[in-house]
Amino acid sequence: MSTSTIQRGILRPEDVAAAAPLPDVLPPVKARRGFFGFIRRHPTMAFGGALMLLIIAMAILAPFLGTVDPTALAPARRTREPSAMYWFGTDMLGRDVYSRVLYGARVSLIVGFAVAFFSSVIGLTIGLISGFVRWADAIIMRIMDGLMSIPSILLAIALMALTRGSVGNVILAITIAEVPRVSRLVRGVVLSLREQPYVDAAVASGTSTPRIIIRHILPNTLAPLTVQATYICASAMIAESILSFIGAGTPPIIPSWGNIMAEGRALWQVKPYIVFFPAIFLSLTVLAVNLLGDGLRDSLDPRMAKKV
Amino acid sequence: MAEAPLLDVRNLQTHFRTPDGVNRAVDGLSFHVNAGETVAIVGESGCGKSVTSMSILRLIPEPPGKIAGEILFQGKDLLKLSDREMRAIRGNDVSMIFQEPMTSLNPVLTVGKQIGETLRLHQGLNKQQAEQKAVEMLKLVGIPAPERRVKEYPHQLSGGMRQRVMIAMALACNPKLLIADEPTTALDVTIQAQILDLMRDLKNTVGAAIVLITHDLGVVAEVAERVIVMYAGRKVEEAKVGDLFASPKHPYTQGLLGAVPKLGSSLTGDETRLSEIPGLVPSLKTRIEGCVFASRCPRATDLCRAVAPALEAKAPNHVAACHYSEKELLAA
Amino acid sequence: MSATLQMNAPLLRVDDLKKHFPLRGGLLGGVTGHVYAVDGISFDIAKGETLSLVGESGCGKSTVGKAVLRLFDITAGQVVLDGQRIDTMSQSALRKIRRRVQVVFQDPFSSLNPRMRVKDILAEPIRNFGLAKDNADLDRRLAELMDTVRLPRDAIGRWPHEFSGGQRQRIGIARALAAEPDLIICDEAVSALDVSVKAQIVNLLQDLQAKLGLALLFISHDLAIVEHMTHRVAVMYLGKIVEVAPRRSLFAAPKHPYTEALLSAVPVPQPGAARKRIILKGDVPSPINPPSGCRFHTRCPYAFDRCKLDEPLLKPTSTGHLAACHLHDLPAVQNPLSRDVSPLH
Numbered sequence: 012m013s014t015s016t017i018q019r020g021i022l023r024p025e026d027v028a029a030a031a032p033l034p035d036v037l038p039p040v041k042a043r044r045g046f047f048g049f050i051r052r053h054p055t056m057a058f059g060g061a062l063m064l065l066i067i068a069m070a071i072l073a074p075f076l077g078t079v080d081p082t083a084l085a086p087a088r089r090t091r092e093p094s095a096m097y098w099f100g101t102d103m104l105g106r107d108v109y110s111r112v113l114y115g116a117r118v119s120l121i122v123g124f125a126v127a128f129f130s131s132v133i134g135l136t137i138g139l140i141s142g143f144v145r146w147a148d149a150i151i152m153r154i155m156d157g158l159m160s161i162p163s164i165l166l167a168i169a170l171m172a173l174t175r176g177s178v179g180n181v182i183l184a185i186t187i188a189e190v191p192r193v194s195r196l197v198r199g200v201v202l203s204l205r206e207q208p209y210v211d212a213a214v215a216s217g218t219s220t221p222r223i224i225i226r227h228i229l230p231n232t233l234a235p236l237t238v239q240a241t242y243i244c245a246s247a248m249i250a251e252s253i254l255s256f257i258g259a260g261t262p263p264i265i266p267s268w269g270n271i272m273a274e275g276r277a278l279w280q281v282k283p284y285i286v287f288f289p290a291i292f293l294s295l296t297v298l299a300v301n302l303l304g305d306g307l308r309d310s311l312d313p314r315m316a317k318k319v
Numbered sequence: 320m321a322e323a324p325l326l327d328v329r330n331l332q333t334h335f336r337t338p339d340g341v342n343r344a345v346d347g348l349s350f351h352v353n354a355g356e357t358v359a360i361v362g363e364s365g366c367g368k369s370v371t372s373m374s375i376l377r378l379i380p381e382p383p384g385k386i387a388g389e390i391l392f393q394g395k396d397l398l399k400l401s402d403r404e405m406r407a408i409r410g411n412d413v414s415m416i417f418q419e420p421m422t423s424l425n426p427v428l429t430v431g432k433q434i435g436e437t438l439r440l441h442q443g444l445n446k447q448q449a450e451q452k453a454v455e456m457l458k459l460v461g462i463p464a465p466e467r468r469v470k471e472y473p474h475q476l477s478g479g480m481r482q483r484v485m486i487a488m489a490l491a492c493n494p495k496l497l498i499a500d501e502p503t504t505a506l507d508v509t510i511q512a513q514i515l516d517l518m519r520d521l522k523n524t525v526g527a528a529i530v531l532i533t534h535d536l537g538v539v540a541e542v543a544e545r546v547i548v549m550y551a552g553r554k555v556e557e558a559k560v561g562d563l564f565a566s567p568k569h570p571y572t573q574g575l576l577g578a579v580p581k582l583g584s585s586l587t588g589d590e591t592r593l594s595e596i597p598g599l600v601p602s603l604k605t606r607i608e609g610c611v612f613a614s615r616c617p618r619a620t621d622l623c624r625a626v627a628p629a630l631e632a633k634a635p636n637h638v639a640a641c642h643y644s645e646k647e648l649l650a651a
Numbered sequence: 652m653s654a655t656l657q658m659n660a661p662l663l664r665v666d667d668l669k670k671h672f673p674l675r676g677g678l679l680g681g682v683t684g685h686v687y688a689v690d691g692i693s694f695d696i697a698k699g700e701t702l703s704l705v706g707e708s709g710c711g712k713s714t715v716g717k718a719v720l721r722l723f724d725i726t727a728g729q730v731v732l733d734g735q736r737i738d739t740m741s742q743s744a745l746r747k748i749r750r751r752v753q754v755v756f757q758d759p760f761s762s763l764n765p766r767m768r769v770k771d772i773l774a775e776p777i778r779n780f781g782l783a784k785d786n787a788d789l790d791r792r793l794a795e796l797m798d799t800v801r802l803p804r805d806a807i808g809r810w811p812h813e814f815s816g817g818q819r820q821r822i823g824i825a826r827a828l829a830a831e832p833d834l835i836i837c838d839e840a841v842s843a844l845d846v847s848v849k850a851q852i853v854n855l856l857q858d859l860q861a862k863l864g865l866a867l868l869f870i871s872h873d874l875a876i877v878e879h880m881t882h883r884v885a886v887m888y889l890g891k892i893v894e895v896a897p898r899r900s901l902f903a904a905p906k907h908p909y910t911e912a913l914l915s916a917v918p919v920p921q922p923g924a925a926r927k928r929i930i931l932k933g934d935v936p937s938p939i940n941p942p943s944g945c946r947f948h949t950r951c952p953y954a955f956d957r958c959k960l961d962e963p964l965l966k967p968t969s970t971g972h973l974a975a976c977h978l979h980d981l982p983a984v985q986n987p988l989s990r991d992v993s994p995l996h
Contacts, residue, residue: 540924595850
């Protein structure tokens, strides 16, 4: 091999030179396991989860966090600015805003979780039926299309107008408004799963249809459904606050973030803190739930989640 | 006559940061391509052949990737160019054909616009000139009724047609180097034959050098002049195509050739059991100190597991990275 | 068809099978046309025999496999397994007979349920068909299956994602074997695998066939693998079988222009091999609107007037092939396929 002339198909010493291992060009990555490894790999989920746990703990432990009775009236001490005594100030009836915000978290969380749970269960059932029963599919999906054409908050307002204001009815109204979205998602996932070769193989192995649904379809819908449930949880909390804010939600006697904001609205320009604190807590909670959802989506099945 | 090669890759390393370690996708690859030459890089999935082609065009996102070494194209190190200078080379002097023609064409632009875009960008043609050239290019790659096809969208074309359009796009600016990454893998046999035929014809008329990335040894035998065999991010063997198929020197290449059934085997009577390469490709996330193939090599010794063999000439113009000579391998 | 195979009744007989998929469209979702995926094909498979269905994508070969598995109802024709018609069988009777026909799919990733452990995947058919006497028998069978497909026994508790592509394909084969079938449909079972892994799986399938006397319906587009694996070959084009022949005579002297072109188009790993190459013009026409007469006439290098009008039937030719081509009605001097020349040399 001469180096001076180059012809086609002829090798040069340069092509042969570096066969010995070269040093790495990137610094070594320490594969962290355990708790810190989890935070490193899923920072959004870890942050969202931590924030969520904090808010849940706050709601449960509200009586032990220096609160007073959130419904106790004290007309003499109305509209006090935030101070060492009243951390978030008091409202126009003299109630302690700090205590009300902490207890209010309970309503938001209950509504959020309950709506996420019920709409997932109902949506899953409806979605499975329309994914498997052809004639039912046409009917169900037209009804769902109809429901989806009404903005969900308007639907919830209309439903609340028909009933008495209570936390249970708020949950019911928001659930009904959210079900179409879940059932559409589940139906889509079921239809694509039915095309999977492993389902065909299960049919060929003599597996009955109910067993195919339970063993092969259902477990594989849970990942996208869980992700969707977190988003529903967040939007249900917002919906609850909107309903309460316009007086169509939780009864005013129960402190909820929507109610607190509704009551503070009249004094918004002079006493902004009454609206400010519940609003901040609502935003943080929704942020926590959404971060958790994003993290779950990325870690469970990135491909599936993008279709949502 | 000392003529510098068109493409000269030296000690190319492309590593990726992943949550569980550094992936050494390409680890110390050197090769060259002369003007007008067709060089094939073969290997199985994960051997680093596609990463090599992406590295040459600097299409590797950094981070998480990192490219090191030298990629000299006409004497200029591509790794030292600015993004702007690199863009002027991509699609112009060096262009690329991808495996999946549907995903590499823009679905909302007509075929003519897409070919014209490169021409207007790199050659400063105006709209009419670009469209005219696009029609010419479609004719060159054997698309019937090019005046009509130039106004169509990718989804209106069949898979074979789309691959022809991709080739037309790649050739539009008369590139000196064409990188074809599995150009026929997604196509049916009869369409593959058409495209390979086209590539052979174009090589003679256009004269661009080709780096062909493929896993299909049949395609290599049909198109390439020189072959580089990659395994686990390294080059394990390189030779002229005839020499490589006639007498492979590396145990991996030997295993690979023995693992493919030969068409016509029922007629010649040499029907043998396919040779298997046992085991799996090693993880590239742990550093391999010895020979990369040692874990699967039927003749591996303690030396192989401890020391990486250098590429050495086993015959004229035929190198392989193996500690043992052919005789020793046969004896073992 | 060789004489020995004709003596016993075939294990599987497919007679004039048609499967047309309706195309829906428009405002009311009415049927606007049909995809003629499989349009009248007949073949049979003897016990222990391998029949390969070859053809390019869209020729309907996978649809045939699914029809034999009865993953959907067919449009017309008959599918007869060991004397029993399975195309008209009730769902409950069908579930029992399903044991005898199993399937291995192409994609090793989507063919295993990601949320089931290997042992549950393999136990499913055993439980469904009541093959195990008790739990101890089930465990013994599972361990045997892992041995048969050469996977370590202790891997049985793992999840599919912990395995490589080739290993997953072994699990897929083990699942098919778990039902103790007579016929396995291999739908591009080795196409997605790397060369060295492909050889492992091909060897495994051949060993299993020799050991268990399985019949295989081997659906593939890879002619070199088909030649290596098969006893007989059926070539499909646009929903029709154009040629059926024993392996050797098909590769030695194809009797249909499409088979000839297909064989000549395969790149072979022999540099400089001078072969007569027939490059077909154009693309495969759409199965929604197949050409009149012979479906291959639009691309056939030998097509003449009759081919456009008259659909050729699958008929025996001089050399024991079945071929659907009008050329064989011409005098031998005018028939380019009568010279017994392999396009491989």
